[in-house]
Amino acid sequence: MDTGLLVTQLLNGLQLGVLLFLLASGLTLVFGIMDFVNLAHGAIYMLGAYIAAKLTLALGSFILAVALALPIVAVIGLILERFVARPLYRREHLDHMLATFGLLLVLDSLAQIVWGPDSVSVPLPLWLRGQVTLTSGIELPAYRVVIVASGLVIAAALYWLVNHTRIGMLIRAGASNRTMVSALGINIDLLFAGVFAVGAVLAGLGGMLIAPITDAAINMGNDIIITAFVVIIVGGVGSMKGAFVAAMLVGLIDTMGRSYLDGLLKLFMPLTAAETAAPALAAMLIYILMAAILALRPQGLFPPKTR
């Protein structure tokens, strides 16, 4: 087996895992605390990508664009929380799904009106375009390494935020007993708005990071959001640790399945049959994983203790 290819595919798998984690962590944070399901989360990912893309083209610097785009996405998150999410917190999940589905249509078509139907490519700074050379002569694209590294840093920062700060304590308290937290004099509206904005920023950052690789496109969020759902189902809805483990698992399995499944099937299947079956099976792999895990553990790998 080609080691170079294997390492590259592992990196690609981790990269998908990091993106999925950025989306799933926001979803699971908002769900864990507000019990709110946000289908428009993928649209925020798309908005992040577009805003960063347009700012990069205007300012000439990708880094500066991301730094500016993050607070913009936070403000968008606050607006959406105030006008769409907040009236619905006490409603059923069905209402959340439908309203945020409407929101998704609104945001997608607003993006199309403002930025047009064509995708926007994002130029990277020169120092991010090169390759990183590993010891054995294996070269990896520098930017993909940066994505994976920044994702791991963010995961660590979130872990610290949730487990070792006062805000994190409030978040965990809010997740286990909302009424008690508000009875203790904590401004619950403010806490909810803040958590929603953090979720939006995480999703937006995911979109910004991937934009230089895939371009910013209108429907980019609609595909990945379902995979992010698979991640939080596998990990346990509302669990940050579960979201991280499941994101990496799903990212790696999906990527590896697409690259190595046909080789694997050819070992014990006729060549043509393997070539037909492999892409179909690879496309279904993470859903089969999901079904298998649910059959064994209906609450996911790491269900939160308090729910």
Place this chain on the structure above:
Amino acid sequence: MAKLGRLRAARPGDAAGLIVLALLFVLPLIAWWTGHRFYVDFGTRIVIYALIATSLNLILGYGGLISFGHAAYIGIGAYTVGISAFYGFDSGLLHFPLAIAVSALFALLTGAVCLRTRGVYFIMITMAFAQMAYYLFQSLDEYGGDDGLTIYNRSTLPGLDLDHRPQLFLVAFVSLVIVLYLKYRLVNSRFGMVLQGTKANETRMIALGHNTYAFRLAAYVIAGAVAGYGGALLGDFSSFIAPSMMGWTRSGDLMFMVILGGAGTLFGPVMGTVVILVLEEYLGPFLAWFADLFHVHQAVPNIEHDWQLPFGLLLIAVVIYQRGGLNGLIERFGGRQ
């Protein structure tokens, strides 16, 4: 039960539903006789989607099972027709039972897993399985993959010619009426009562000795099978099928059809389907006309394709302000008179 049935039929929502159904029958036929073929096709599309929305209503409205993956069955039904036709099997006597059987099987396998879960898990898992079916058909290059598959020969049925538009319309319409009648009978049967009972209070149903899981799974399979039949009709109708017809946003549209019309009502999904497909067809041109009226069309040249913006706002407004859907609205105003 029979008495309750008679009382229900007299409600204003159902009366409005019957009027809508009658119009759905008459208008396309008038359009055919006056030479407006487009409206025959439009009517057929509405009738087929109304049938699919009605099947979703069985589990969503009466069973409380929020399935966000119902569009998968459209694709499975349509691809059953498409793939059979691809290999030269054109008989509708094969296509339709096969579409129903394959959809029922998919519903049985995925439902057995989905129904182990509750609430938000259930919503997301139905979505995920539908997306799995979507990616499966997308990866099958032999049947067109992402580009889709053209059905060159419509299903053949003895004594009928589905290439003849009014006949296809009539087949779809009669199917819708049969499905509505069967749903009415099913919902008011013992099975339907238990199903509605599991929605209202599952613990009590279990205490009464009912296997709620089995009842839910049966309803889930029935809904999937009917939707698969609708998908097969849709495949015959459009004679072109692609994975995009089963994308998850299409499942969202189906749910909106049910909710907008009124979940858990007999004719609600039919009314919801009419409103949504009419909006989808005419909202864009209307917006363009409106923009012309105020001389701002130049500022938003693509407005015809941006019908999703007001559509999405409507969806948010319906969820926040009008929870009973159209049926609830009609009942409220009709009830006062």
